[in-house]
Amino acid sequence: MSKKLTSRAEDYSKWYNELVVKADLAENSAVRGCMVIKPYGYAIWEKMQAELDRMFKETGHQNAYFPLFVPKSLFEAEEKNAEGFAKECAVVTHYRLQNDPDKPGKLRVDPEAKLEEELVVRPTSEAIIWNTYRNWIQSYRDLPILVNQWANVVRWEMRTRLFLRTAEFLWQEGHTAHATKAEAMEEARLMNNVYATFVENFMAIPVIQGVKTESERFAGAEETFCIEALMQDGKALQAGTSHFLGQNFAKAFDVKFATKEGKQDYVWATSWGVSTRLVGALIMTHSDDKGLVLPPTLAPNQVVIVPIYKGEEQLEAITEVVNGVVKDLRSKNISVKYDDRDTLRPGAKFAQHELQGVPLRIAIGPKDLENGTVELARRDTLTKEVVALEALNEKVEGLLAEIQESLFNKAKAFRNSHITEVDTFEDFKTVLETKTGFISAHWDGTNETEEKIKELTKATIRCIPLEMKAEEGVCVYSGKPSKGRVLFAKAY
Amino acid sequence: MSKKLTSRAEDYSKWYNELVVKADLAENSAVRGCMVIKPYGYAIWEKMQAELDRMFKETGHQNAYFPLFVPKSLFEAEEKNAEGFAKECAVVTHYRLQNDPDKPGKLRVDPEAKLEEELVVRPTSEAIIWNTYRNWIQSYRDLPILVNQWANVVRWEMRTRLFLRTAEFLWQEGHTAHATKAEAMEEARLMNNVYATFVENFMAIPVIQGVKTESERFAGAEETFCIEALMQDGKALQAGTSHFLGQNFAKAFDVKFATKEGKQDYVWATSWGVSTRLVGALIMTHSDDKGLVLPPTLAPNQVVIVPIYKGEEQLEAITEVVNGVVKDLRSKNISVKYDDRDTLRPGAKFAQHELQGVPLRIAIGPKDLENGTVELARRDTLTKEVVALEALNEKVEGLLAEIQESLFNKAKAFRNSHITEVDTFEDFKTVLETKTGFISAHWDGTNETEEKIKELTKATIRCIPLEMKAEEGVCVYSGKPSKGRVLFAKAY
Numbered sequence: 015m016s017k018k019l020t021s022r023a024e025d026y027s028k029w030y031n032e033l034v035v036k037a038d039l040a041e042n043s044a045v046r047g048c049m050v051i052k053p054y055g056y057a058i059w060e061k062m063q064a065e066l067d068r069m070f071k072e073t074g075h076q077n078a079y080f081p082l083f084v085p086k087s088l089f090e091a092e093e094k095n096a097e098g099f100a101k102e103c104a105v106v107t108h109y110r111l112q113n114d115p116d117k118p119g120k121l122r123v124d125p126e127a128k129l130e131e132e133l134v135v136r137p138t139s140e141a142i143i144w145n146t147y148r149n150w151i152q153s154y155r156d157l158p159i160l161v162n163q164w165a166n167v168v169r170w171e172m173r174t175r176l177f178l179r180t181a182e183f184l185w186q187e188g189h190t191a192h193a194t195k196a197e198a199m200e201e202a203r204l205m206n207n208v209y210a211t212f213v214e215n216f217m218a219i220p221v222i223q224g225v226k227t228e229s230e231r232f233a234g235a236e237e238t239f240c241i242e243a244l245m246q247d248g249k250a251l252q253a254g255t256s257h258f259l260g261q262n263f264a265k266a267f268d269v270k271f272a273t274k275e276g277k278q279d280y281v282w283a284t285s286w287g288v289s290t291r292l293v294g295a296l297i298m299t300h301s302d303d304k305g306l307v308l309p310p311t312l313a314p315n316q317v318v319i320v321p322i323y324k325g326e327e328q329l330e331a332i333t334e335v336v337n338g339v340v341k342d343l344r345s346k347n348i349s350v351k352y353d354d355r356d357t358l359r360p361g362a363k364f365a366q367h368e369l370q371g372v373p374l375r376i377a378i379g380p381k382d383l384e385n386g387t388v389e390l391a392r393r394d395t396l397t398k399e400v401v402a403l404e405a406l407n408e409k410v411e412g413l414l415a416e417i418q419e420s421l422f423n424k425a426k427a428f429r430n431s432h433i434t435e436v437d438t439f440e441d442f443k444t445v446l447e448t449k450t451g452f453i454s455a456h457w458d459g460t461n462e463t464e465e466k467i468k469e470l471t472k473a474t475i476r477c478i479p480l481e482m483k484a485e486e487g488v489c490v491y492s493g494k495p496s497k498g499r500v501l502f503a504k505a506y
Numbered sequence: 507m508s509k510k511l512t513s514r515a516e517d518y519s520k521w522y523n524e525l526v527v528k529a530d531l532a533e534n535s536a537v538r539g540c541m542v543i544k545p546y547g548y549a550i551w552e553k554m555q556a557e558l559d560r561m562f563k564e565t566g567h568q569n570a571y572f573p574l575f576v577p578k579s580l581f582e583a584e585e586k587n588a589e590g591f592a593k594e595c596a597v598v599t600h601y602r603l604q605n606d607p608d609k610p611g612k613l614r615v616d617p618e619a620k621l622e623e624e625l626v627v628r629p630t631s632e633a634i635i636w637n638t639y640r641n642w643i644q645s646y647r648d649l650p651i652l653v654n655q656w657a658n659v660v661r662w663e664m665r666t667r668l669f670l671r672t673a674e675f676l677w678q679e680g681h682t683a684h685a686t687k688a689e690a691m692e693e694a695r696l697m698n699n700v701y702a703t704f705v706e707n708f709m710a711i712p713v714i715q716g717v718k719t720e721s722e723r724f725a726g727a728e729e730t731f732c733i734e735a736l737m738q739d740g741k742a743l744q745a746g747t748s749h750f751l752g753q754n755f756a757k758a759f760d761v762k763f764a765t766k767e768g769k770q771d772y773v774w775a776t777s778w779g780v781s782t783r784l785v786g787a788l789i790m791t792h793s794d795d796k797g798l799v800l801p802p803t804l805a806p807n808q809v810v811i812v813p814i815y816k817g818e819e820q821l822e823a824i825t826e827v828v829n830g831v832v833k834d835l836r837s838k839n840i841s842v843k844y845d846d847r848d849t850l851r852p853g854a855k856f857a858q859h860e861l862q863g864v865p866l867r868i869a870i871g872p873k874d875l876e877n878g879t880v881e882l883a884r885r886d887t888l889t890k891e892v893v894a895l896e897a898l899n900e901k902v903e904g905l906l907a908e909i910q911e912s913l914f915n916k917a918k919a920f921r922n923s924h925i926t927e928v929d930t931f932e933d934f935k936t937v938l939e940t941k942t943g944f945i946s947a948h949w950d951g952t953n954e955t956e957e958k959i960k961e962l963t964k965a966t967i968r969c970i971p972l973e974m975k976a977e978e979g980v981c982v983y984s985g986k987p988s989k990g991r992v993l994f995a996k997a998y
Contacts, residue, residue, distance in 0.1 A: 043638065044580060045573045045625065050638055053568035053653060060569060076545035077552060081537045082627075082658055082674050083596075086603070088536055090613045100603040104575075105615050106627065107599045109662040111578070111592040121582045123597050123624055132615055133537065135574075135598065135627075146535065146542050155849055161545060166574055166658065170601040182574050357647055 019369075021303045026247040030298060034176045037306045037370050039293070047174040047181030051290070054370060055177075057314035059184065059290060063164065065216050065311075066186065066288070069208050075160045075188060080142050082166075083133035088141045092266035095140055098233020102170040104135040104181075135168040140234060140285055143189045144263040151191060151281055153272040158201070159191040177294035178251075178506055185289035188256075191281045193271065195260075198282035199237070202258040205286040206239035209254035217292065218309040218422040219243050219299045220429050221253055222452075222501065224477025229461055232285075236260040242476045242501065244429045245298040248450025250476045250503035253295050256286035294506070299425050300394075306371030307394050309421050310414040317343060317350040317410060318372045320363045322379030329354070332378055335403070339376070339388075342407045348414065368393060373417050374410060394421060435499065439491050442502070446473055452503045456496035458489035467491050473502040511861075513795045518739040522790060526668045529798045529862050531785070539666040539673030543782070546862060547669075549806035551676065551782060555656065557708050557803075558678065558780070561700050567652045567680060574658075575625035576634045584758035587632055590725020594662040596627040596673075627660040632726065632777055635681045636755040643683060643773055645764040650693075651683040669786035670743075670998055677781035683773045685763065687752075690774035691729070694750040697778040698731035701746035709784065710801040710914040711735050711791045712921050713745055714944075714993065716969025721953055724777075728752040734968045734993065736921040737790040740942025742968045742995035745787050748778035786998075791917050792886075798863030799886050801913050802906040809835060809842040809902060810864045812855045814871030821846070824870055827895070831868070831880075834899045840906065860885060865909050866902060886913060927991065931982050934994070938965055944995045948988035950981035959983050965994040 019036065020028045034040055039055030042048075051059065067077070083106060090096040110127030114120040136142065143161075150156060168182045188205060192198040206223060213219050221241035231238040235257035243253045264270070264280035273279050300307040310316050319339065321332040336352055343350045351372075353363050360377065367375055377389040388406060391398040394417050401409050432451025436442045445453055457463060457475065468474050482498040489496050511528065512520045526532055531547030534540075543551065559569070575598060582588040602619030606612040628634065635653075642648060660674045680697060684690040698715060705711050713733035723730040727749035735745045756762070756772035765771050792799040802808050811831065813824040828844055835842045843864075845855050852869065859867055869881040880898060883890040886909050893901050924943025928934045937945055949955060949967065960966050974990040981988050 041638075041641075043573045044577055044634065045575045048573035048575060050573065051571040053570045056570045057568065059571075076549065078545045078548045079543040079551075079676065081535045081540035081542065082660065083537045083540060085536055086613060089603075090611070093611060096603075096613060100605075100613055103601070103603050104598045104625070105600045105603065106596045107615065108597040109595070111581075111588075111595050111597065111626070113592075119582070119585060121578060121588060121592055123599065133596070134603070142536065146533075149533075168574065184571065 019303060019305060022246065029303070030294075031176065033297060033301060033305060039297070039306075040176045042176065045181070047171060049176050049180050049182075051184075054314060055293060058296070058308070058312050059293060061312050061314070062216070062292060063186075066212055067164075069212060070162050070186075070188070073160075073204065073208060075162045075190075077163065078161045079163055079165070080139050080146065082136055084136050084139075084142045086132045086134060088145050089134045091141060091145075092234050092263055094262070095138075095234030099137040099169070103137060104168045104170055106133040106135065136165070137167055137169045138285075138287075139163065139165070139167075139187055139189065140259070140263050140283075141267075144267040144269060144283070147189075147191055147281070148267050148269045151269055151271050154193045154274050157191055157193045157271060157281065158197065160188075160201075161190065162186055162188040175294075177290055177297070179291075183290045185287050187285060187287040190284045191264075191269070192284070193273065193279075193282070195282050198260075198284050199258050202237065202239055202256045202284045202286065205284070206241065206254070206256040209256065209286070209288060210241050213241060213243065213253050213292070213295075214422065216309075216311050217296055217299075218311075218418055218425060219253065219295060220422065220426040222477065222479055223481075224479040224501065226255075226477060227461075227464055227475045227500075229464055230475065232257045234259060234262050235285075236262070239480075240477055242452075242503075243295055243299065244432055244451060244503070245295070245506065246428070247298075248432060248504075250452065250501075250505040251291075251295050251298070252476070252505065253292060254286070254288040257284060259283035259285060300421050301371065304396070305369035307421070308371035308373060309418050310373045311418060313371065313373050314349070315351040315372050316348050316414055317374045317376060318367045319350065319352045319376045319378065320360050320367075321352075321354055322360050322377055328380055331380075331383055335383060336378065339403070339406060343410060346407060346411055348410060374413060376406075392417065433501070436490060437487075442467075442473075442490055443471055446471055446502075446504065450504070452476065452501045454499040454501055455490040456487035456498070457500045458492045458494035458496055460492075460494075463489060463492050463494075467502070473504050476501045476503050476505060511795060511797060514738065521795070522786075523668065525789060525793060525797060531789070531798075532668045534668065537673070539663060541668050541672050541674075543676075546806060547785060550788070550800070550804050551785060553804050553806070554708070554784060555678075558704055559656075561704060562654050562678075562680065565652075565696065565700060567654045567682075569655065570653045571655055571657070572631050572634050572638065574628055576628050576631075578624045578626060580633045580637050581626045583633060583637075584726050584755055586754070587630075587726030591629040591661070595629060596660045596662055598625040598627065628657070629659055629661045630777075630779075631655065631657070631659075631679055632681065632751070632755050632775075633759075636759040636761060636775070639681075639683055639773070640759050640761045643761055643763050646685045646766050649683055649685045649763060649773065650689065652680075652693075653682065654678055654680040667786075669782055669789070671783070675782050677779050679777060679779040682776045683756075683761070684776070685765065685771075685774070687774050690752075690776050691750050694729065694731055694748045694776045694778065697776070698733065698746070698748040701748065701778070701780060702733050705733060705735065705745050705784070705787075706914065708801075708803050709788055709791075710803075710910055710917060711745065711787060712914065712918040714969065714971055715973075716971040716993065718747075718969060719953075719956060719967045719992075721956060722967065724749045726751060726754050728754070732969050734944075734995075735787055735791065736924055736943060736995070737787070737998065738920070739790075740924055740996075742944065742993075742997040743783075743787050743790070744968070744997065745784060746778070746780040749776060751775035751777060792913050793863065796888070797861035799913065800863035800865060801910050802865045803910060805863065805865050806841070807843040807864050808840050808906055809866045809868060810855075810859045811842065811844045811868045811870065812852050812859075813844075813846055814852050814869055820872055823872075823875055827875060828870060831895070831898060835902060838899060838903055840902060866905060868898075884909065925993070928982060929979075934959075934965075934982050935963055938963055938994075938996065942996070944968065944993045946991040946993055947982040948977075948979035948990070949992045950984045950986035950988055952984075952986075955981060955984050955986075959994070965996050968993045968995050968997060
C-alpha cells in the first residue's frame, strides 16, 4: 500500500509527519494551520475523552458549555491573560456575506454588517466563563463550582504541526471557583495529579510533575502545575497544565461572595486543560519505524484477525472459527476486528495494521484449522507465536495487559536514562546537543538567567519538579547560589 | 426558592423562557444570541449524545473532526448552499489584536493582520468536508464514507431563543459519500429513521416522518427528509433533518470516483443533523406549570431522596437506611441522588426537584423508619404513595418504565388530537387560530400556493408525510387538483 516510512534516525520530524498521515490519523486542511482529524485518529481521541471525562466526574466535576466567542471588552479585562493571547486571536468582525456586485456567483463580506464590538474566537475561556460566574456566585453556599468544558479553541500559531500545534484544536478546560486560596490550590494540584495518572496509566507515557517558572506560566496564573513527558528524539513535551489563578479573574470580573462570616471576598480560581496535542505525544512516545504503536487502552481495535485462504470454501471454514473467536474476545470486552476484505492480500493487511498500531494480530489459515491453532503477532515487539485456539482468549487478555505495562516501562527506562545531572555550562551544552533529554541542573531562580540560557541553547526550564531534592548548589550558568535542581530541555 | 413560574395558559412563551432559566438548563450570555448551557442542561444533552452516538456507530458510522473555519472561496462553491447561508455567516477577517495606541490597557484589531481570504465560521460543514473528501475518494473501493461530526456551528440569527434558535449551537452532522443514487437515498431515509426512533423511544416525543417541499428544503439538497413534532401550544417543531444531496457537492468540489466498470462518476451524498434544539423540544413537549418533566432515559438523576429529620441523630438513622437504598437502586443502573444538604428545608428541596423534573422523589422520615416505608412521589402525575422498603427497588424500576411510556402516550394523544383534516380555506384559518396543531389539507403542489398560504396565515407545509394517504382532492386554497394531504402548521 503506502510507501515506506522515513525512519526516525533519518529524520525524526519527517517520520512523525509521514506517520500521522499514513496511519490515517489526521491531515492538513484547506484552512491554514487547521487539521482534519480522520476517523482512526478521532477514535483514539474519543477513548482519551471517555476516560478523562470519567475521571473528572469521579472527582466531582460537571460538564457545561460556554460561547465560542468572547467580546473584545471581556477578553481584555484580565490584562495579563489578554496580553498573553492577543497576538494569536482570530477575530470575527462581520456577520453577513452578500453577492459580490463585481464578481457574479461570488460572495463578499457585507460592509454594512460590521459588528459594533469585535468577537474573539476563544483561545481559552477564562474571560467568558468568569464573566458568567459573576451571576452564579453570591455566597459561600454557591461554592465550589467545579465545571469542565469540552470544546474547540483557536490560537493563530504561525508554525503548525498536526496534533502538536494547530490553529484550531480540541481540548477540555476545567474552570473552578473556590471560597479559599487553600482549596483552589488543592484543586489545581488534584487535577494535575489526575492528568499524571491518566497519562501514565492510560497512555503509558511516564511524566514528571512540577511547577512552571514565572516566565513559563499561563498568562494570568499565579502558579502553573504541569506534567512533562519526553519524546524519543530527546525533546520534552508539556502534556497538561493546571493553573492556580489566585483572585486575578475574580478581580477582573468583579466576582465576590459573602463568606460564612458575612464578609465580602473575591473568589479563588483554577483552570486546567489537556488537548489533542496528547495524540501527538502518544505517537512520538511509542511508535517505531514501522508505524504507530498503541497501548491497548487507546487502540480502536485491540486485536485484528486476518484470514489466509485460497477460495471461498477455505474462507468459509476459517470464518466459522473466527466468528467463535470474535465472540469469545468480545465477551471479555476486547475490541476485535475481522479483516476479511477481499480487495487486499494478507501481506498488505499486515502492513496496514502494523502501520496503524493494532496491538495484536491473529492470522489463521488452513494449516491452523487442521491443528486447532492461530498465529499471534505482537505489534510492540514484532514477535510471533503459534497459540492453541482453546488457550487464545486467556493468552490475548494476558498479552494486552503485558503490552500496556511493557510500553510504559520501556518509555520510562528511556526517559530515566535521559535525565542527566550536569554541573557546568559546558556539560549542559554538550549533553543537550549530543545525549539530549532532560538536564537536571542548578538554577539561580532569576528570569534573566533563564532567558540567557534559552537564548544560548534553546533549552527552557520545563519545570521545577514537585519531588525536587533539596540540595544546595550553584547555578550552572551564573554561579549564584541555588536550592535545588530544575529540569531543562528543548521542547515541543 | 425561586418565584412561581408563569403558567402555560397565561403566556406560553414566557413560561418556556422562565423554565429554561429557573430549572438551571441554560442562560443568555454576554455574546448576542449565544447561550451558556449550564451543567444540568448539559447533562441532558450528554445523555442524548451518548444514545445518538451509539445508534450512529451501530449503523456503521465513525466520528471525525473537520475545521471550524471555511475559506470563503470554498464556502461559495456550491451556490445554492452558499446562498442559503450567506446572510447569517460570522466572518473572521483578522488574526491578531494589538494594544490600542489611543486607549491604554485596551486592545484593538491589528489592521496589519488582515487575512488574505476571509474565513466563514461554519454554519454547516458540507463545503469543507466535500473539499476534503475529494482527496479521500478515488475509486468505488473508497466508498461508502460514513462519517459523523459532533461540533459547534454558528448561524447569525436575528431573533434567538434559548435552545430553540441560538447564534451558536451544538449539533452532530453526518456526511456520507456513496457510489450510487439508490444507496445515498437509502442512507438519507435510514438516518431519518434513526432520528425518529431516538426521538420517540428515548425522548418520548412522537414525530411524523415526511419530506420537505422544495421551498423548505435544506439549501443544496435534492430531497430533505424530516421528523416533525408538536409542542403543547400547538406549534410544530422540526426535530431533525436528513438530506439527499444528489451530486451537487461532488460537482461543486469535483469529487469523482472510478466505478467498478472503470468509468468516472460523481459521488452521491447525504448529510443529516440534530442539535441542542432538541432540548427545547423536550422541554416544550412534557413540562408543566410546576416546571420540567423529564423522561427517565434523559434525567440526570432519575430518583432523588430527601431526608425529613430533626437533629443529627435522626439524620444519621435515616442516612443509614438511605445508603442501602442508594446501593440497591444503583445496582439496577438507576441514577439516584441523596439530597442531604443542610442549607435547605425539605419543602424547598421538593420544589427544586419538581422544577428540575426529577422523575421520582423519595422522602423518608422518622415515621418511615419505624414502619419500614418511604413516601414515593411521581413527577409526571404529581401522585404520591407509601411504599414498603423491601418493595422499593422493584417499584422504582417499574415506575420509571411506566413514566417513560406514559409521557410518550400522553404526548401522542395530544398530537393525534391536534391533526385536523380541513377541506376549505375558511376552516383552515379557523382551526389554525383556535384549535391549532397540524392541519391536514390538500395542496396543489405549487410553490405559489404554498407561499400565498404562508403569507396569509403564517402556516407552512411542515412535511409531506411518508405515510400520506393516496387521496384525490382539490387544493384547500387554489381549488386545483391534489393527490394527497400534506401537513400545515405554524412552527418554531
